[in-house]
Amino acid sequence: MPRTIKGLLVTSAAVFTGCLFVLVWVSLALVYDRSTREDAIRDAGTLARVTFGSMFQLMVTGWNRQQLEDFVASLDLALAGSPSRILIHRGEPVTALFGSIEQPAADMPIRQAMESGRTVEIHDGDEVRFVFPLKAEAVCVACHTNVTPGTALGAIDVRQSVARVIEGNRQRLALIALPAIPVTFFATLLLVMYIDRRLGRAIHGLGSDLAAINRVSDLSKLADRAPHLGFAELDRIGHEIGRLTGRLRSAAVDRDMLQLEIRLLEKFVISAQAVGDWRDYVTRLLVEINAVLPAYALFALFRDEADRLELEVFWLHAPSEALRARFEAALPLRPAHARHHIAHAAVPLREIDEADLRRHMRALTVDGPRIGGIQGVGMQAQLDGDATRLLVIESALATLMNVVGSVRAIHHYTEQLEFHATRDPLTGLYTQRVFWDLLENEIVRARRYDESVALLVIDLDEFKTINDSHGHAFGDVCLQTIAGALRGALRAGDLVVRYGGDEFVAILPATALDEARGVADRILAGVAGLGMLDPQDRPFACSVSIGLAVCPDHATDKRELFLIADNMMYRAKAAGRNRAVLPGPDDALSR
Numbered sequence: 001m002p003r004t005i006k007g008l009l010v011t012s013a014a015v016f017t018g019c020l021f022v023l024v025w026v027s028l029a030l031v032y033d034r035s036t037r038e039d040a041i042r043d044a045g046t047l048a049r050v051t052f053g054s055m056f057q058l059m060v061t062g063w064n065r066q067q068l069e070d071f072v073a074s075l076d077l078a079l080a081g082s083p084s085r086i087l088i089h090r091g092e093p094v095t096a097l098f099g100s101i102e103q104p105a106a107d108m109p110i111r112q113a114m115e116s117g118r119t120v121e122i123h124d125g126d127e128v129r130f131v132f133p134l135k136a137e138a139v140c141v142a143c144h145t146n147v148t149p150g151t152a153l154g155a156i157d158v159r160q161s162v163a164r165v166i167e168g169n170r171q172r173l174a175l176i177a178l179p180a181i182p183v184t185f186f187a188t189l190l191l192v193m194y195i196d197r198r199l200g201r202a203i204h205g206l207g208s209d210l211a212a213i214n215r216v217s218d219l220s221k222l223a224d225r226a227p228h229l230g231f232a233e234l235d236r237i238g239h240e241i242g243r244l245t246g247r248l249r250s251a252a253v254d255r256d257m258l259q260l261e262i263r264l265l266e267k268f269v270i271s272a273q274a275v276g277d278w279r280d281y282v283t284r285l286l287v288e289i290n291a292v293l294p295a296y297a298l299f300a301l302f303r304d305e306a307d308r309l310e311l312e313v314f315w316l317h318a319p320s321e322a323l324r325a326r327f328e329a330a331l332p333l334r335p336a337h338a339r340h341h342i343a344h345a346a347v348p349l350r351e352i353d354e355a356d357l358r359r360h361m362r363a364l365t366v367d368g369p370r371i372g373g374i375q376g377v378g379m380q381a382q383l384d385g386d387a388t389r390l391l392v393i394e395s396a397l398a399t400l401m402n403v404v405g406s407v408r409a410i411h412h413y414t415e416q417l418e419f420h421a422t423r424d425p426l427t428g429l430y431t432q433r434v435f436w437d438l439l440e441n442e443i444v445r446a447r448r449y450d451e452s453v454a455l456l457v458i459d460l461d462e463f464k465t466i467n468d469s470h471g472h473a474f475g476d477v478c479l480q481t482i483a484g485a486l487r488g489a490l491r492a493g494d495l496v497v498r499y500g501g502d503e504f505v506a507i508l509p510a511t512a513l514d515e516a517r518g519v520a521d522r523i524l525a526g527v528a529g530l531g532m533l534d535p536q537d538r539p540f541a542c543s544v545s546i547g548l549a550v551c552p553d554h555a556t557d558k559r560e561l562f563l564i565a566d567n568m569m570y571r572a573k574a575a576g577r578n579r580a581v582l583p584g585p586d587d588a589l590s591r
Helices: 005-059 065-078 092-098 108-116 138-142 163-177 180-211 216-222 232-251 253-265 272-276 278-289 321-330 354-360 387-422 432-448 463-470 472-489 513-528 558-574
Strands: 084-090 120-122 127-135 152-161 295-303 309-318 337-348 361-365 374-381 453-460 495-500 503-508 544-551
Touching: 005 065, 005 084, 005 127, 005 152, 005 163, 005 180, 092 152, 108 120, 108 127, 108 152, 278 295, 278 309, 278 337, 278 387, 295 387, 309 321, 321 337, 321 354, 354 361, 354 374, 361 387, 374 387, 432 453, 432 495, 432 503, 432 558, 453 463, 453 472, 453 513, 453 558, 463 472, 472 495, 472 503, 472 513, 503 513, 513 544, 544 558
Parallel strands: 309 337
Antiparallel strands: 084 152, 120 127, 127 152, 295 309, 295 374, 361 374, 453 503, 453 544, 495 503
């Protein structure tokens, strides 16, 4: 017999009501039990302290053994018929002075209370206990000469039976909760009837819509309602869905594939941000592709200028070193060098064997490199057996190859343009075009952090004579060699510029005058020790003249600072060349 939704709901209502009653009863019973035990412990503690107070009043009057026995007897008489019992245990110090009395052997809670001097509470079982240690006061030492204040003389053991109270509470709780069972059940039954009626109408309407579908356009009649099969009421709908699947197999697959390909190709958009960092663009592209297709890696193969094959791999999650090696081994071409990039580095990628890597790989390679040096591109997608999506990937790989190659080529050309726009092609140093911006930035930063910035103007001595005597080609060699010496003499963070012709400028951030003079001395020594040879392989020595100026010591404006350093350079030449000259007190424009 097939199950019905109504039958399932009624059964569930009955089970739910029973479980709810048991859960509520158990929860409340536990709460009542805990509350009863806590009340009993509090009562026992109060009783113990009252007993101790009474004993203390008798002890300070100097009571005797008969009074003790009468006191204990009166306690037993007062508590007769109640759930409470009080036992007074005499400790070893009292026994040593006044002798032993008839009492039960001290168990672990009593010994623990007398040894620690703290009360002991026991909540378990049908009886709760409160053990109160009798600690000696200063007044007790007069009689108990073998103890000091704070020593435990004995203990009061109060025991309260809670079994009958707990059992009574549970019975009363059950009587109170029982009437809630039929009320809850009938309320749930009414809800079941309402849900059954609503489901019946929905299922009937869905079955009618499915039976009316003959074209792809008719799918809109479903209105996003999905049937849940497995009940007698849904058997007819399941039959109609089976017939519908056969009709959709030929009518809807082409459109789905086209939509999937369009969504995938929409991701291949080149923007200014993509050109700025093409590797970051491909990494983000992989993340976006995963919104359409499950792919855990993209890769691209390039030919560099030396005709070596380079590999760029972009992983969605972090692969292990072993997985990287297996991936490179599974490629259709073996690269000379590989770089790996990860979109979500904090998430590890599961291990995949080489056979699965080859099965998941969809690659497109060409015989020779195309734009941007790209020679191959591929995707790692787990789409085993899904022929439609495999077709989409393979058709998109050609577009992906052109997009990645174009982005890489544009990025490379942009870098070259930026380099040549700011760098001297002969020496590779910054040009005068960016010098003033660099100097202005360092002056602003020095002013912000209350620091100094030094400027060195460096000129190659008798450069015209070098060109006339040995030719302009050798003159270019001299300029390149001097540029290398300058870079070697400067510190990390210092900036060197070819200002023009044979003139160079060095910007020294966070540098005072004495430090700048030390840098200038290193430059002079470095140039003097170059050991160059002229075109006839004869030793050739060259030198430079250096002028210094420091902001804010000599000027605060960039052009005034340059003017002072330039004048100092000409003074160095006038003084015999191959030296560095610092401004004097009269040369500072800022004063």
